[in-house]
Amino acid sequence: MHHSLRTTDLRFKMSGLGKLRVAVIGAGAAGLCAARNLLARQDIFAPPVIFEITKNIGGTWVYEERVGHYDNGLPIHSSMYRDLRTNIPKEVMSFPDFPFAKHLPSFVHHTEVRKYLEQYCDHFNLWDHIQFGTTVDAVKPVKEQSGWKGLAWDVTTSDGIERSKSIKERFDAVMVCNGHFYDPYIPTIPGLEKFKGMLMHSHDYRNAEPFAGKSVVVLGAGLSGLDIAMELSDVNAKVILSHGQRPLTCPLPTGVEQAPPVVKVLEDGTLEFQDGKQATPDVFLFCTGYNFTFPFLDENVGVKVKDHLVFPLYKFLIPPSYPSLFIVGICRAICPFPHFHVQSKFVISVLDGSFTLPSREEMEKDIELDTAARRARGIATRHILKLDSEQWAYNDHLAQLGGFQPLPRYWSNLYESNKVFRARDMLNYKTHNYTVLDETDWMVQNLQGQQLPKPQLKQI
Secondary structure, three states, rough: OOHHHHHHHHHHHOOOOOOOOEEOOOOOOOHHHHHHHHOOOOEOOOOEEOOOOOOOHHHHHHOOOOOOOOOOEEEEEOOOOOOOOOOOOHHHOEEEEOOOOOOOOOOOOOHHHHHHHHHHHOOOHHHHEOOEEEEEEEEEEEEEEEEOOEEEEEEEEEOOOOOEEEEEEEEEEEEEEOOOOOOOOOOOOHHHHHOOOEEEEHHHHHOOOHHHHOOOEEEEEOHHHHHHHHHHOOOOOEEEEEEOOOOOOOOOOOEEEEOOOOOEEEEOOOOEEOOOOOOOOEEEOOOOOOOOOOEOOHHHOOOOOOOOOOOOOOOEEEEEOOOOOOOOOOOOOOOOOHHHHHHHHHHHHHOOOOOOOOHHHHHHHHHHHHHHHHHHHOOOHOOOOOHHHHHHHHHHHHHHOOOOOOOOHHHEEEEEEEEHHHHHHHOOOHHEEEEEEOOEEEEEOOOOOOOOOOOOOOOO
Protein backbone atom coordinates (compact mmCIF):
# COMPACT_ATOMS: atom_id res chain seq x y z
CA MET A 1 0.00 0.00 0.00
CA HIS A 2 2.36 2.69 -1.26
CA HIS A 3 -0.10 5.56 -0.84
CA SER A 4 0.22 5.41 2.93
CA LEU A 5 3.75 6.80 2.59
CA ARG A 6 2.72 10.09 1.01
CA THR A 7 4.50 12.87 2.85
CA THR A 8 1.23 14.77 3.20
CA ASP A 9 -0.14 11.97 5.30
CA LEU A 10 0.40 13.45 8.73
CA ARG A 11 -0.51 10.43 10.75
CA PHE A 12 2.01 8.07 9.22
CA LYS A 13 4.74 10.67 9.38
CA MET A 14 4.04 11.36 13.02
CA SER A 15 3.73 7.85 14.27
CA GLY A 16 6.27 6.20 12.02
CA LEU A 17 5.14 3.16 10.06
CA GLY A 18 1.48 3.60 10.81
CA LYS A 19 1.45 2.81 14.50
CA LEU A 20 -1.44 4.35 16.39
CA ARG A 21 -0.60 7.28 18.65
CA VAL A 22 -2.70 7.38 21.79
CA ALA A 23 -2.87 10.24 24.28
CA VAL A 24 -3.67 9.33 27.88
CA ILE A 25 -5.03 12.09 30.11
CA GLY A 26 -4.03 11.59 33.75
CA ALA A 27 -1.39 9.48 35.50
CA GLY A 28 -3.58 8.14 38.28
CA ALA A 29 -4.26 4.40 38.51
CA ALA A 30 -6.50 4.37 35.40
CA GLY A 31 -4.07 6.33 33.22
CA LEU A 32 -1.12 4.19 34.30
CA CYS A 33 -3.08 1.04 33.54
CA ALA A 34 -4.05 2.38 30.10
CA ALA A 35 -0.39 3.22 29.37
CA ARG A 36 0.85 -0.16 30.57
CA ASN A 37 -1.55 -1.97 28.25
CA LEU A 38 -0.72 0.25 25.26
CA LEU A 39 3.02 -0.28 25.83
CA ALA A 40 2.48 -4.02 25.90
CA ARG A 41 1.39 -3.84 22.24
CA GLN A 42 4.17 -2.05 20.44
CA ASP A 43 3.23 -3.97 17.28
CA ILE A 44 0.19 -1.68 16.97
CA PHE A 45 0.84 1.36 19.15
CA ALA A 46 3.51 4.01 19.26
CA PRO A 47 4.55 4.60 22.89
CA PRO A 48 1.66 6.43 24.59
CA VAL A 49 1.94 10.02 25.80
CA ILE A 50 0.54 10.55 29.29
CA PHE A 51 -0.36 14.08 30.33
CA GLU A 52 -0.40 14.67 34.09
CA ILE A 53 -1.41 17.98 35.65
CA THR A 54 0.45 17.42 38.95
CA LYS A 55 4.08 16.52 39.62
CA ASN A 56 3.25 12.99 40.79
CA ILE A 57 1.74 9.75 39.61
CA GLY A 58 -1.08 8.18 41.60
CA GLY A 59 -3.82 10.80 41.40
CA THR A 60 -6.18 10.38 44.30
CA TRP A 61 -3.61 8.23 46.17
CA VAL A 62 -1.21 11.15 46.60
CA TYR A 63 -1.74 12.55 50.07
CA GLU A 64 -1.41 16.32 50.30
CA GLU A 65 -1.64 17.87 53.75
CA ARG A 66 -2.66 21.26 52.40
CA VAL A 67 -6.15 21.93 51.08
CA GLY A 68 -7.43 24.49 48.60
CA HIS A 69 -4.74 25.55 46.14
CA TYR A 70 -1.04 24.99 45.51
CA ASP A 71 1.32 27.97 45.49
CA ASN A 72 1.08 28.04 41.68
CA GLY A 73 -2.67 28.63 41.92
CA LEU A 74 -3.71 25.18 40.70
CA PRO A 75 -6.39 23.48 42.82
CA ILE A 76 -5.31 20.64 45.09
CA HIS A 77 -6.81 17.55 43.49
CA SER A 78 -6.34 14.88 46.09
CA SER A 79 -9.12 14.06 48.55
CA MET A 80 -6.95 11.62 50.50
CA TYR A 81 -7.05 11.82 54.29
CA ARG A 82 -4.13 11.06 56.56
CA ASP A 83 -5.21 7.81 58.18
CA LEU A 84 -7.10 6.21 55.31
CA ARG A 85 -6.68 2.49 54.84
CA THR A 86 -8.23 0.74 51.87
CA ASN A 87 -11.69 -0.75 52.32
CA ILE A 88 -11.01 -3.44 49.71
CA PRO A 89 -8.53 -6.26 50.45
CA LYS A 90 -5.27 -5.92 48.50
CA GLU A 91 -5.86 -9.43 47.10
CA VAL A 92 -8.58 -8.02 44.82
CA MET A 93 -7.56 -4.36 44.91
CA SER A 94 -4.52 -5.00 42.71
CA PHE A 95 -4.10 -5.02 38.95
CA PRO A 96 -4.46 -8.70 37.94
CA ASP A 97 -0.99 -8.71 36.35
CA PHE A 98 0.80 -7.08 39.29
CA PRO A 99 0.01 -8.29 42.83
CA PHE A 100 0.71 -6.30 46.00
CA ALA A 101 3.68 -7.44 48.09
CA LYS A 102 2.84 -10.67 49.96
CA HIS A 103 3.95 -9.42 53.40
CA LEU A 104 1.41 -6.58 53.53
CA PRO A 105 -1.87 -6.97 55.45
CA SER A 106 -5.05 -7.21 53.37
CA PHE A 107 -6.13 -3.65 54.18
CA VAL A 108 -3.22 -1.34 53.49
CA HIS A 109 -2.55 2.30 54.35
CA HIS A 110 -2.85 4.74 51.42
CA THR A 111 0.94 5.27 51.40
CA GLU A 112 1.33 1.58 50.44
CA VAL A 113 -1.07 1.99 47.51
CA ARG A 114 0.93 4.96 46.27
CA LYS A 115 4.15 2.94 46.62
CA TYR A 116 2.47 0.08 44.73
CA LEU A 117 1.57 2.41 41.84
CA GLU A 118 5.16 3.68 41.74
CA GLN A 119 6.41 0.08 41.59
CA TYR A 120 3.92 -0.56 38.79
CA CYS A 121 5.51 2.35 36.89
CA ASP A 122 8.99 0.94 37.52
CA HIS A 123 8.05 -2.58 36.52
CA PHE A 124 6.33 -1.62 33.26
CA ASN A 125 8.69 1.27 32.42
CA LEU A 126 6.02 3.96 32.35
CA TRP A 127 7.95 6.93 33.78
CA ASP A 128 9.51 8.07 30.48
CA HIS A 129 6.12 8.42 28.85
CA ILE A 130 4.60 10.80 31.41
CA GLN A 131 4.65 14.58 30.91
CA PHE A 132 4.29 16.03 34.41
CA GLY A 133 3.00 19.51 35.24
CA THR A 134 1.01 19.53 32.00
CA THR A 135 -2.55 20.78 31.72
CA VAL A 136 -4.75 19.46 28.92
CA ASP A 137 -6.63 22.49 27.64
CA ALA A 138 -8.48 21.08 24.65
CA VAL A 139 -9.28 17.74 23.03
CA LYS A 140 -10.80 18.28 19.62
CA PRO A 141 -11.87 15.75 16.97
CA VAL A 142 -10.57 16.29 13.42
CA LYS A 143 -11.78 14.63 10.25
CA GLU A 144 -8.78 12.75 8.91
CA GLN A 145 -9.18 10.53 5.81
CA SER A 146 -6.35 8.22 6.79
CA GLY A 147 -7.22 8.29 10.48
CA TRP A 148 -8.74 5.49 12.51
CA LYS A 149 -12.41 5.43 11.36
CA GLY A 150 -11.70 8.71 9.51
CA LEU A 151 -10.94 10.52 12.77
CA ALA A 152 -7.99 12.04 14.58
CA TRP A 153 -7.64 14.20 17.68
CA ASP A 154 -5.89 17.50 18.29
CA VAL A 155 -4.78 17.72 21.90
CA THR A 156 -3.70 21.14 23.15
CA THR A 157 -1.66 21.22 26.33
CA SER A 158 0.17 23.86 28.31
CA ASP A 159 2.78 23.97 31.01
CA GLY A 160 0.88 24.06 34.31
CA ILE A 161 2.77 27.17 35.44
CA GLU A 162 3.60 28.93 32.16
CA ARG A 163 0.10 28.84 30.70
CA SER A 164 1.27 30.86 27.70
CA LYS A 165 3.37 27.96 26.37
CA SER A 166 0.79 25.89 24.58
CA ILE A 167 1.42 22.92 22.27
CA LYS A 168 -0.97 21.20 19.88
CA GLU A 169 -0.34 17.56 18.94
CA ARG A 170 -2.28 15.10 16.82
CA PHE A 171 -3.28 11.64 18.02
CA ASP A 172 -5.27 8.73 16.63
CA ALA A 173 -7.09 8.07 19.88
CA VAL A 174 -7.49 9.56 23.33
CA MET A 175 -8.03 7.76 26.63
CA VAL A 176 -9.50 10.15 29.19
CA CYS A 177 -8.42 9.04 32.69
CA ASN A 178 -8.78 12.27 34.62
CA GLY A 179 -10.52 10.75 37.64
CA HIS A 180 -13.61 11.93 39.45
CA PHE A 181 -12.71 12.51 43.09
CA TYR A 182 -11.76 16.18 43.10
CA ASP A 183 -14.69 18.44 42.21
CA PRO A 184 -16.87 18.34 45.34
CA TYR A 185 -20.61 17.85 44.91
CA ILE A 186 -22.64 19.93 47.37
CA PRO A 187 -26.36 19.11 47.15
CA THR A 188 -28.75 22.04 47.21
CA ILE A 189 -30.22 22.40 50.68
CA PRO A 190 -32.62 25.32 51.13
CA GLY A 191 -31.14 27.95 53.48
CA LEU A 192 -27.64 26.44 53.52
CA GLU A 193 -26.10 29.93 53.45
CA LYS A 194 -27.70 30.57 56.86
CA PHE A 195 -25.66 27.86 58.58
CA LYS A 196 -23.52 29.54 61.25
CA GLY A 197 -20.97 26.83 61.95
CA MET A 198 -18.14 25.48 59.84
CA LEU A 199 -19.22 24.08 56.49
CA MET A 200 -16.88 21.70 54.69
CA HIS A 201 -16.70 18.83 52.18
CA SER A 202 -14.77 15.60 52.77
CA HIS A 203 -12.48 16.72 49.90
CA ASP A 204 -10.89 19.07 52.46
CA TYR A 205 -10.92 16.64 55.39
CA ARG A 206 -7.42 15.46 56.37
CA ASN A 207 -7.58 14.22 59.97
CA ALA A 208 -9.85 14.20 63.01
CA GLU A 209 -7.88 16.22 65.59
CA PRO A 210 -9.35 19.65 64.71
CA PHE A 211 -12.80 18.23 65.49
CA ALA A 212 -11.97 16.90 68.97
CA GLY A 213 -14.96 17.27 71.28
CA LYS A 214 -17.02 19.13 68.67
CA SER A 215 -20.50 18.33 67.42
CA VAL A 216 -20.53 17.32 63.75
CA VAL A 217 -23.31 16.44 61.33
CA VAL A 218 -21.87 14.18 58.64
CA LEU A 219 -24.10 14.14 55.56
CA GLY A 220 -23.76 10.92 53.57
CA ALA A 221 -23.06 7.36 54.70
CA GLY A 222 -20.95 6.21 51.78
CA LEU A 223 -17.57 4.70 52.56
CA SER A 224 -15.86 8.00 53.34
CA GLY A 225 -18.80 9.19 55.46
CA LEU A 226 -18.57 6.02 57.56
CA ASP A 227 -14.79 6.16 57.72
CA ILE A 228 -14.74 9.79 58.81
CA ALA A 229 -17.51 9.20 61.38
CA MET A 230 -15.31 6.47 62.92
CA GLU A 231 -12.27 8.75 62.99
CA LEU A 232 -14.32 11.55 64.62
CA SER A 233 -15.60 9.12 67.24
CA ASP A 234 -11.98 8.43 68.25
CA VAL A 235 -11.49 12.09 69.19
CA ASN A 236 -14.75 12.22 71.19
CA ALA A 237 -16.71 14.26 68.67
CA LYS A 238 -20.51 14.02 68.88
CA VAL A 239 -21.50 12.79 65.45
CA ILE A 240 -24.87 12.64 63.73
CA LEU A 241 -24.58 10.54 60.60
CA SER A 242 -27.32 11.89 58.36
CA HIS A 243 -28.22 9.83 55.30
CA GLY A 244 -31.04 8.57 53.10
CA GLN A 245 -30.15 4.87 53.03
CA ARG A 246 -31.74 2.23 55.19
CA PRO A 247 -30.53 2.74 58.77
CA LEU A 248 -27.30 0.83 59.45
CA THR A 249 -27.83 -2.19 61.65
CA CYS A 250 -24.19 -2.90 62.54
CA PRO A 251 -22.74 -1.55 65.81
CA LEU A 252 -21.86 2.14 65.47
CA PRO A 253 -18.79 3.81 67.00
CA THR A 254 -19.21 5.54 70.39
CA GLY A 255 -20.88 8.93 70.12
CA VAL A 256 -22.24 8.33 66.61
CA GLU A 257 -26.00 8.31 66.00
CA GLN A 258 -27.99 8.16 62.76
CA ALA A 259 -30.54 10.58 61.36
CA PRO A 260 -32.41 10.94 58.06
CA PRO A 261 -31.14 13.51 55.52
CA VAL A 262 -30.91 17.21 56.35
CA VAL A 263 -33.71 18.86 54.36
CA LYS A 264 -33.27 22.54 55.22
CA VAL A 265 -31.46 25.11 57.29
CA LEU A 266 -33.70 27.42 59.34
CA GLU A 267 -33.37 31.22 59.67
CA ASP A 268 -31.29 30.90 62.86
CA GLY A 269 -28.88 28.40 61.26
CA THR A 270 -30.44 25.25 62.77
CA LEU A 271 -30.36 22.10 60.62
CA GLU A 272 -33.67 20.31 60.16
CA PHE A 273 -33.82 16.61 59.33
CA GLN A 274 -36.48 14.84 57.26
CA ASP A 275 -38.21 13.59 60.41
CA GLY A 276 -38.55 17.13 61.80
CA LYS A 277 -35.77 16.76 64.39
CA GLN A 278 -33.19 19.55 64.59
CA ALA A 279 -29.53 20.09 65.37
CA THR A 280 -27.09 23.01 65.61
CA PRO A 281 -23.68 21.39 65.17
CA ASP A 282 -20.31 23.14 65.23
CA VAL A 283 -19.49 21.51 61.89
CA PHE A 284 -21.59 20.44 58.90
CA LEU A 285 -19.47 18.00 56.91
CA PHE A 286 -20.58 16.96 53.45
CA CYS A 287 -19.56 13.42 52.45
CA THR A 288 -21.69 13.70 49.34
CA GLY A 289 -19.26 12.69 46.62
CA TYR A 290 -17.99 14.47 43.54
CA ASN A 291 -18.95 15.83 40.13
CA PHE A 292 -17.70 14.46 36.83
CA THR A 293 -15.88 17.12 34.88
CA PHE A 294 -14.21 17.11 31.45
CA PRO A 295 -13.41 20.80 30.92
CA PHE A 296 -11.07 20.08 27.98
CA LEU A 297 -13.53 18.06 25.86
CA ASP A 298 -14.77 19.74 22.69
CA GLU A 299 -18.54 20.16 22.90
CA ASN A 300 -18.97 18.70 19.42
CA VAL A 301 -18.10 15.34 20.94
CA GLY A 302 -21.48 15.60 22.64
CA VAL A 303 -20.50 13.95 25.93
CA LYS A 304 -22.79 15.41 28.57
CA VAL A 305 -22.94 15.16 32.34
CA LYS A 306 -26.33 15.43 33.97
CA ASP A 307 -27.54 14.16 37.31
CA HIS A 308 -24.28 12.24 37.89
CA LEU A 309 -24.54 10.41 34.58
CA VAL A 310 -21.99 10.78 31.77
CA PHE A 311 -23.72 10.03 28.46
CA PRO A 312 -24.08 8.84 25.73
CA LEU A 313 -21.33 6.23 26.19
CA TYR A 314 -21.35 2.75 24.66
CA LYS A 315 -20.40 0.26 27.42
CA PHE A 316 -19.80 3.33 29.69
CA LEU A 317 -16.70 4.06 27.61
CA ILE A 318 -17.22 5.25 24.03
CA PRO A 319 -19.22 8.14 22.54
CA PRO A 320 -20.91 6.51 19.51
CA SER A 321 -20.19 9.44 17.18
CA TYR A 322 -16.50 9.60 18.12
CA PRO A 323 -15.42 6.00 18.71
CA SER A 324 -11.68 6.68 19.15
CA LEU A 325 -12.28 8.61 22.37
CA PHE A 326 -12.50 6.50 25.52
CA ILE A 327 -13.59 7.74 28.94
CA VAL A 328 -12.05 5.28 31.37
CA GLY A 329 -12.99 4.66 34.98
CA ILE A 330 -16.18 6.66 35.50
CA CYS A 331 -18.18 3.78 36.97
CA ARG A 332 -18.72 3.96 40.71
CA ALA A 333 -19.00 1.41 43.51
CA ILE A 334 -16.49 -0.81 41.75
CA CYS A 335 -13.22 -2.54 42.50
CA PRO A 336 -11.15 0.12 40.74
CA PHE A 337 -7.81 -1.30 39.56
CA PRO A 338 -9.12 -4.55 37.98
CA HIS A 339 -11.97 -2.52 36.47
CA PHE A 340 -9.45 -0.18 34.80
CA HIS A 341 -7.51 -3.23 33.62
CA VAL A 342 -10.57 -4.76 31.95
CA GLN A 343 -11.62 -1.45 30.38
CA SER A 344 -8.09 -0.79 29.04
CA LYS A 345 -7.89 -4.28 27.54
CA PHE A 346 -11.26 -3.71 25.90
CA VAL A 347 -10.14 -0.36 24.45
CA ILE A 348 -7.13 -2.10 22.96
CA SER A 349 -9.31 -4.83 21.45
CA VAL A 350 -11.35 -2.05 19.80
CA LEU A 351 -8.29 -0.22 18.45
CA ASP A 352 -6.46 -3.33 17.25
CA GLY A 353 -9.58 -4.58 15.50
CA SER A 354 -10.08 -7.78 17.48
CA PHE A 355 -13.47 -6.38 18.48
CA THR A 356 -15.33 -4.64 15.66
CA LEU A 357 -17.43 -1.82 17.01
CA PRO A 358 -21.07 -1.81 15.90
CA SER A 359 -22.28 1.11 13.78
CA ARG A 360 -23.04 4.41 15.44
CA GLU A 361 -26.80 3.68 15.28
CA GLU A 362 -26.35 0.25 16.84
CA MET A 363 -24.21 1.68 19.64
CA GLU A 364 -26.85 4.33 20.34
CA LYS A 365 -29.52 1.63 20.43
CA ASP A 366 -27.39 -0.45 22.81
CA ILE A 367 -27.07 2.51 25.19
CA GLU A 368 -30.79 3.18 25.00
CA LEU A 369 -31.74 -0.43 25.78
CA ASP A 370 -29.19 -0.69 28.56
CA THR A 371 -30.43 2.53 30.19
CA ALA A 372 -34.07 1.47 29.83
CA ALA A 373 -33.31 -1.92 31.41
CA ARG A 374 -31.64 -0.26 34.39
CA ARG A 375 -34.52 2.19 34.82
CA ALA A 376 -36.99 -0.71 34.66
CA ARG A 377 -35.13 -2.25 37.59
CA GLY A 378 -35.81 0.94 39.54
CA ILE A 379 -32.34 2.45 39.19
CA ALA A 380 -32.40 6.26 39.30
CA THR A 381 -30.39 8.19 36.69
CA ARG A 382 -27.87 9.31 39.30
CA HIS A 383 -27.16 5.66 40.17
CA ILE A 384 -26.76 4.27 36.64
CA LEU A 385 -22.96 4.48 36.85
CA LYS A 386 -23.05 2.81 40.26
CA LEU A 387 -22.36 -0.75 39.15
CA ASP A 388 -21.84 -2.38 42.52
CA SER A 389 -22.49 -6.15 42.19
CA GLU A 390 -23.18 -5.75 38.47
CA GLN A 391 -19.55 -4.86 37.85
CA TRP A 392 -18.63 -8.56 37.54
CA ALA A 393 -21.04 -9.25 34.69
CA TYR A 394 -19.87 -6.02 33.06
CA ASN A 395 -16.19 -7.00 33.35
CA ASP A 396 -16.88 -10.48 31.97
CA HIS A 397 -18.94 -9.01 29.15
CA LEU A 398 -16.06 -6.74 28.05
CA ALA A 399 -13.58 -9.63 28.29
CA GLN A 400 -15.85 -11.78 26.15
CA LEU A 401 -16.35 -9.06 23.51
CA GLY A 402 -12.64 -8.23 23.44
CA GLY A 403 -11.51 -11.85 23.51
CA PHE A 404 -9.14 -11.52 26.48
CA GLN A 405 -8.70 -13.30 29.82
CA PRO A 406 -11.51 -12.46 32.29
CA LEU A 407 -10.69 -11.92 35.97
CA PRO A 408 -10.08 -15.15 37.93
CA ARG A 409 -13.26 -16.62 39.46
CA TYR A 410 -12.35 -15.95 43.11
CA TRP A 411 -12.16 -12.21 42.47
CA SER A 412 -15.85 -11.32 42.65
CA ASN A 413 -16.55 -13.77 45.45
CA LEU A 414 -13.82 -12.40 47.71
CA TYR A 415 -14.82 -8.79 46.97
CA GLU A 416 -18.53 -9.40 47.63
CA SER A 417 -17.72 -11.33 50.83
CA ASN A 418 -15.69 -8.40 52.14
CA LYS A 419 -18.78 -6.22 51.55
CA VAL A 420 -20.81 -8.57 53.76
CA PHE A 421 -18.18 -8.48 56.53
CA ARG A 422 -18.12 -4.68 56.26
CA ALA A 423 -21.92 -4.38 56.57
CA ARG A 424 -21.88 -6.67 59.63
CA ASP A 425 -19.06 -4.96 61.46
CA MET A 426 -17.69 -1.75 60.08
CA LEU A 427 -15.51 -1.24 63.16
CA ASN A 428 -13.41 -4.38 62.73
CA TYR A 429 -13.63 -5.75 59.19
CA LYS A 430 -10.26 -4.21 58.26
CA THR A 431 -8.52 -6.50 60.75
CA HIS A 432 -9.30 -9.53 58.54
CA ASN A 433 -6.62 -11.09 56.35
CA TYR A 434 -7.38 -12.87 53.10
CA THR A 435 -5.44 -15.59 51.32
CA VAL A 436 -6.05 -16.62 47.73
CA LEU A 437 -5.72 -20.40 47.42
CA ASP A 438 -6.23 -20.91 43.67
CA GLU A 439 -8.21 -19.56 40.68
CA THR A 440 -11.53 -20.22 42.39
CA ASP A 441 -10.90 -20.36 46.12
CA TRP A 442 -9.76 -18.17 49.01
CA MET A 443 -9.92 -18.05 52.79
CA VAL A 444 -10.12 -15.35 55.45
CA GLN A 445 -8.70 -15.18 58.99
CA ASN A 446 -9.32 -12.83 61.87
CA LEU A 447 -6.65 -10.94 63.78
CA GLN A 448 -6.00 -14.00 65.97
CA GLY A 449 -5.39 -16.14 62.87
CA GLN A 450 -8.61 -18.14 63.17
CA GLN A 451 -10.27 -19.04 59.87
CA LEU A 452 -13.68 -17.38 59.49
CA PRO A 453 -16.70 -18.97 57.81
CA LYS A 454 -17.44 -17.43 54.40
CA PRO A 455 -20.67 -15.49 54.08
CA GLN A 456 -23.48 -17.01 52.02
CA LEU A 457 -23.70 -14.79 48.95
CA LYS A 458 -26.71 -14.29 46.75
CA GLN A 459 -25.85 -15.60 43.27
CA ILE A 460 -24.23 -12.81 41.26
